[in-house]
Amino acid sequence: MSHALIADLGGTNARFAIVPIHQYQPQEVHVFACKDFDTFFDAANAYLDVCSIELDAIDAIVLAIAGPVNQEVICFTNNTWKFTKNEIQAHFGEDKAVALLNDYDALGHCLEILPQEDLVTIGEPEHIDSTAPSWVLGPGTGLGVACVVPQEGSANLVLPGEGGHADLSSNTDQEDYILTFLRKRHHRVSAERVLSGMGIENIYEALCAREGIDKRLTAPAIGEAYLSGNDPVAKETMAQFFTFFGRVVGNLVLAVESRGGVYITGGIIPRYLDGFKESGFREAMQEKGRMAGFVSPIPTFVVMSEYPGLMGCANYASYLVSKA
Structure with a gap:
């Protein structure tokens, strides 16, 4: 059976998995701390050492970065890893299909x-x-955003x-205050500065x-304070966070009728899902x-899959092998 080696590579952690071609649930997932390896290739070799699939049975390598x-040259912000696509090809073999995706490209392909059960309707x-x-977007370390255009018979087109x-932008006095406060520090306030x-x-x-509190x-x-309910400022912070997010999503929908x-997606919204459902x-x-x-x-959904980026890599790998 043909397989794909898939990986979701961040600045802190590298998630590796294996998946049969035309299947999408990552198997044998291992998460490695990037700091424990001098190079990506060291980490990849460490994964292959514990993986049950031999390299000969792998026909595609898809990396989300x-x-x-x-x-x-692909460089990482928070670690010393760097490589080229040619180096990836040479390491795994010239007979392998190789693709490098931005992390939000991978999410677009998922x-x-x-599965419907991995989606919560808001x-x-x-x-x-x-x-x-x-649109696929999510606040986490930053705010990732991608527009996804379906393609008949081929991989989704993910617009960079x-x-x-x-x-x-702001719509209330409180939002005006927050932006004015942040503008003194950053001059220009982007969506990512609050999301x-x-x-x-x-x-x-x-x-x-x-x-009047310096904190x-x-x-x-x-x-934690928001979930425990013992800090009214934390409660208002998350309420405002969800509202800012709604404003940005609405602006995106105006730009592209999605x-x-x-x-x-991202790590924040699923963590506070109950509050998000009841928010503004x-x-x-x-x-x-x-x-x-x-x-x-326009319908909105929270993606609750544990590894949506890896699932996107798996889907893209199937297209890669099919057209090879």
Whole structure:
């Protein structure tokens, strides 16, 4: 049986898995700390040493990388790894199909094969047009954004971009205050400045300052305080976080009529799913004046799969092998 070696490579961790071609659930998943290996190739060899599939049975290698992949040399922000596609090809063999994907490209390729039970609908269920574009985005370390256009008989077309760095707007006095507070520090405030782990910290600090308190907590501490209910500023921080997120999603939908849906990934929203369901996210998304009726029918989902990036790599590997 033909297999693909798939990996989701970040600055901190590298997730490796194996999957039979035309299957999409990652198997034999191992997570390695990047700091424990001098190079990607050392980590890949360590995985192959414990994997039950021999290299001869692997026909494709698909890597999802947290960073740009359209450069000659792929470098990582938070570790010393670097390589070229030619080096990947040479290491695994010239007979293997090789692809390097941006991490949000990989997420875009997972949409068509996500099990329905891995999706949580936010708001009223709406009709999905499987032939129409979708957005996939998610706050985590940063804010990843990708537009996905379905293609008949071939892999989804994932349009590259840096939507997380678009300007952030405000609609309330509190939002005005937060942006003014952050503008003093950053001059320009992008969406990622509030929609990320760092963004949660920024919102909390700004709301404290509004009350005359000089205080900054880490994102995990704010999240813990939010879940325990013992810190009203943490509660308001997460409420504002969800509202900002809704505003950004609504802006994306205005830019591309994504009748295929909006798919929310990343590490933050699934962690606080109950609060997100009850938040002002959908109201903020739909608060688009005369265009509210344009935005309102767009369905939104939280992706609860453990390894959606690896699933996207698996799907892409199947296309790679099929056309080889």
